[in-house]
Amino acid sequence: MSLPKIMGEALRNLFKKPSTIMEPPDKIKPTEDYRGMHRVNYDKCIGCSLCAIECPAMAITMVPIPDKKKRYPKIDYGKCVFCYRCVEVCPVNAYIVSNEKPKSNTKRQIILHTPEEWFSRKEG
């Protein structure tokens, strides 16, 4: 490329909008169809543990809950690969899907989704 051409390109780029997304990174929204955080509607869940069997990453474990007879799935987002296989196989469609990005954290224990959390939120 000749020098005037390069200068012209540089000048034009000065007035172009930058391609960078200037919003803070946590404000950037994925598209509607993004496979984001999925949660269990524990009221619908029948405790069949199909999702725990089918999960390729063993991210779902069935845990007992005090005062409940059934076992409920607990999702570990640190293991989850967001393939949505659990959403597909659930016979009662108990999974709630969203396009929410999984959040980064400084503690390993916090990136979990447990039935206790759900039931305590309902009671509280």
Place this chain on the structure above:
Amino acid sequence: MGAPSLSELLREFGELKPYKRVNRYYINIDSSQLRSVIKKLKEAYNGEIYLSSITPVDYIKDGVIEVNYEIQILPINTLIVLKTKIPRDNAVIDSIVDILPGAKVLEQEAHDLMGISFNGNPYLRKPFLLPEELAEETPLRKDWKPKTR
């Protein structure tokens, strides 16, 4: 040179059987004939064949390891699988690395993970992919179990 049909070409080694999909065949051959089959294929198709993969399968019940050589023949767009069987406890087969140099890494891999020795391949080494502490092990054999850590 007109391309001879594949089944005619390999009649002396065994019967060519088709897979479900078109243009895919397999043939059971003796492991001692492997080199002559590949040499014949290479000559018949002017060198326009390439080795696609080597798949060893461990049949522990029968005590054999089946080594499948998937070979693509470019002029007639055909995949042929050469099936050979070797004993499990003496897993030795002739190397084809001097006929098709592309077999080098596939034989290295099979040697490392399945413990098959290829006669005449100078590049074999262990460990190739495995970590140092598993250097003597062959993880893809069915009787292998990982040590608990």
Place this chain on the structure above:
Amino acid sequence: MSEGKYIVEIPVGPQHPALHEPISLRIKVDGEQVIDVNVVAGYNHRGVEWLAERRTFYQNIFLVSRVCGICNAVHGAAYVQAVEDLLGIEVPPRARYLRTLVMELERIHSHMLILAVLAEVLGFETLFMLMMRDRERIMYLKELVTGNRVHADYMFVGGVRRDLSTEKKDTILKHLAYIEERMKYYEKVWSEDPIILKRTQGIGIATKSQALAHSLVGPVARGSNVKNDVRFTDPYDAYDEIPFNIITRDEGDTWARMMVRIDEIYESINMIKYILEHLPTGPIIPWKNIKAAPRRFPKGEGIGRVEAPRGELLYHIVSDGGVKPYRVKIRTPSILNIHNGVFMLLNQYIADIPAIFTSFDPCISCAERVTVIDKEGKKKNIPWRKLADVSYVRKLFR
């Protein structure tokens, strides 16, 4: 040095800033010329084939996708093709077209990535940034169609997991028109820029017979005029209905391989346009819903072959009639190109090694599926002073 050969062994990698991938090359040089290359592999060995024998057929769809992050949809497609071969299922036409669409999108983004990375290796950082910027659009399209930017998880035994709505078609066409226009500019840069031409033309040559004998696949083979493309030689999915050309070049050098990739991007764009125009209607899986997929697998074997962005990918599955496969063999294109392609590095200059090696489009996680290497651990015959030079060499890779 007149008193004899002065041979130095230079370890390159595994912490490899350009490719972000762990592989180690032990290069023996005489002066500036490479006389021997030893690929030390295994840093990325994760034991996928072993794990696949211990997971169910359906879990494996998601496991094998994660063999490689760049070409994940084709890994899934090859695996499900092998399982369909085993089961003997026909895939509905709409699903076949949608699979092809996702695989072609993946080819575009993979080729753009390696074109950008090679530009960076040559020191052309502006081109790297521009190509990566435009590549984001393809990633956006991939997210739109499959639900994730990288791991598509789009394939399923018998069909695909998501349908494509009409509004999305227009978005895809809009972005593809932009990419096509930009690619014309990049093609001009790649075929005219004097620096790129001087650094890539005439180095790392593989002749046709060498490429065939060493089992090279994909753009590396097609750059050497080998008409080897699974899309043509063993058509799968919708490739027997979609018109396309196989791109080959006679030069066989680094530049030819990159130009093959550029021309393949155009072919992919045209194929996607054709797919969107001729997308059949109908179901996307042969059953009522995904829950009705078969639970029993017959005894037998299945072979799945697809043309990944890097070359032919082969899955060989053996089933003994259980819920888990008896054996899953994964033969990735990179293992052939990396380990068998090193003959092209011989008699070249050290400065050209990164360019030639990058032009193979090496994908280490594909090649090893289980592994990383130790630079100084094994052979300590290099004096400490020489390691200062090694860090210099590694800067070349930046």
Place this chain on the structure above:
Amino acid sequence: MTFVGIISVIRWGVKRSPWILHFNTGACNGCDIEVLAAITPFYDPERYGVKLSPSPRHADIIVVTGLVTRKAAERLKRIYEQIPEPKVVVAIGACAISGGVFQGSYAHHGGVDRVIPVDVYIPGCPPRPDAILKGLLEAVEVLEEKAKIVERTATPTTYRTSVAATNGG
């Protein structure tokens, strides 16, 4: 300038311009291309001063992608030791956190925290570039906290020995 002054300058510099070292310990490349995508103009981390560093000795944050294979584990430990204090470890993706889909294989140790201590976890398979950027900003906060501790506890002698140790490694 006094010694405390020098350390404060280091802390200020660390906060404004964290250099990251990217190390692939056995990932599938999915996280790697997202890290690569995160340093491109679309997300432009250089506005926060984030820059890829080629050498562990210049890095403040080590970004680990992928599960730790047995061969890579020793490399990772060495690289971790070579990074000068204060340092922060970021584990990107399900594999780096726990092993992800590859759990139970013979060839790896599992997540990064089995080998070196991890400060920030970024879940996802792979996380989006903006999520990676968010995690890096979180790591900068952790880094600042750690820099404060280094500032409070460092004396000229300990500082010099730690520098000597990292240079000799």
